[in-house]
Amino acid sequence: MKSVMRKPVLAGLCLVLAGPAFAGEPSTPTQKKPSPGLTVAPLSEAERYARRCQGRAPDRAVWPQGTMLWGTRRAWGDRQEPDERRSVLVSVDLAPLMPVSPEVPSLRLVGGRLVAAPEASRSLVGTVLQGTSSDGKPVEVAVCGAEPSPGDPEVVWYRIEAWNPLARRWENPCVGTSQTPDPRALAVSGVWDAGGAHQAVEGKLTLACENGAITKCISWGYKPWASHDGHSLAELHQACTRMARADYCGNGLSHTRQDTPIDMYDRLGVLAPTTERSAAWDPERASFEATWAADGASCLARTRDRRALETILRECPGRFQAGQEVELGNGDRCTVQRAGVSPGAALLRNRVY
Template identity: 65%
Template sequence: MKECLLACVVLLLSALAHAAAPVVEKTARPRSVSAATGASDAERYSRRCQSQAAHRIARPQGTMLWGTRRDWDTEKVADERGSVLVSADLAPPRRADAPVKALRLEGGHLVAEPSSGGVVGTVLQGTASDGRPVEVAICGAEPSPEDPSMVWYRIEAWNALAQEWENPCIALDRVPDPRALAVSGVWDVSGARRDVPGKLTFACENGAISKCIGWGYKPWASREGQSLTDLHQACTRMARADYCGNGRNHTHEDTTIDMYDRLGVIERATEVSADWDPARGSFEAAWAPDGATCLGHTRDGRALASILQECPQRFSAASVTELGQGDRCEVQRTDVNPGTALLRNRSYGAAAGATSGGGR
């Protein structure tokens, strides 16, 4: 019997809410070296991994892609598609406590080369969304209780502005010290994934990349001989309600959704639970790796017309398409058959035609 799984998604607000998400800050240290001068390599590396807590509380869920801070400048209103860390180089390491010449990914965990070394303490060269270099240190490794082959890493990145090592992952009340997964591939500001040899993504717990892995869409795995890479990518669009495939989310905090896919990794919920009432839910959208293939309604209640305006020529409202099981497309892609979507979801959003306006 295929197992039926309900995914409840606690979603952050809009781009402004992301910038305002509470972040656990370190106690300020006296700065003997100015930001302009910068700390020496020896001083900088000696200060890494000093304040990470080992105790875990709960798994966070959110709508950010990477789950990282947008900018080191907390007073700056940064674009929701920005990140202080979007990728890291597997080799060569900037620093290593053991004789490590490189790291490699094996499924859901990192392996040091040569194998006599360990990954903890290694500093890798990373890159921010604006192309700036940033160093990232691996401070701890915790195998997942659900899947020992998958490892959660506690990481720190060098904040050149504050001259401090800081956890780049955005913290929430329930997860004050979020960890990250090492995931193959690199995501750009539009939310598109591509394979880049020698690079990986550190996907923080609050982000859609790691969240979709937790739901069962492990991009390194396969089901019935089919890779889950594209299904995972479609999930990252769905988790953030990124209809246009441009990296913009359209969701509110505490939104509940039900998802189901073509391969049966997750099946549609049919029974009432404390988190979901199928009778109240209605079809929201069908999803491909590059965004929605069609929509029934928006998750945050805005008019469908606003989506047509956001990505003109992508969708058409000229016809209605029935996908079966009550899933009805009110607007659909002009270049893709909605029936080929990898993933669908339902939500409690207003029925098609019941909303007006387009504000958040």
């Protein structure tokens, strides 16, 4: 496995501060919403599948990125759920609900790409997968495009659509932002629960959207299927998903604000601290925030959204203990420690303005 490139990475993280804004659909007449109590005629399975991957861009919320784990919508309705631990799509099955051809009875995951089994050379575009939402309800997901990542044969970006049972149409379940208005998804092994914990579940995977922490951490260099100097990056990737969302307690709740720049660096040397000043980052303005493990922060000096450390202690009582300042090296010091965990053993650290 080739080594991950050593370089510093800066990331802007955002908190959803307002309700969604909606963009019109220029190429399609405006669809009237059904009146309350009006029954919409059900579609047959053949009619439903015939409508997938038609290239229509339905109205979608455009949110800033930051608190999202999966990068997906929280609910199908116009009013989005306030709980960031909800998602319309948290996992999909490797066994297709409707394969693209009879010769593709199942799929397998190789690195960051899906491969048809046993006919590995066959295209997967048009395949319908059985997915599941955070509330356990089934959701159908269509693979509408597969775009290999330039210069990285391990990664394929997928354009997906999920069946919206309320609007009765196929929609991109991924939340768009101004920087990435039409996000794609990566296929990642295992599933994440509402608390942000990763679990290996046989026969299931995650289609993680482009603007969510799971995919962001892969883009920053922490590929969970890869290794660096003989060390697996799976646990480092999981620690990154906690760090990206400022999930201090490891309970799935984030504590970040819009457009907060951060600098991350890790024990394996995949990413190093940024030491040179640029238009994007000024090391002199930054201060150490926390060390991170797969289940959340292990040592804290401050919070990203500037709330008092005492609020974090109350959010997860018994997890942290305040005490004498601990010197971690390179100017990093923390005052709140995870009980029974050595701060120096952390996988990942970060600084923030």
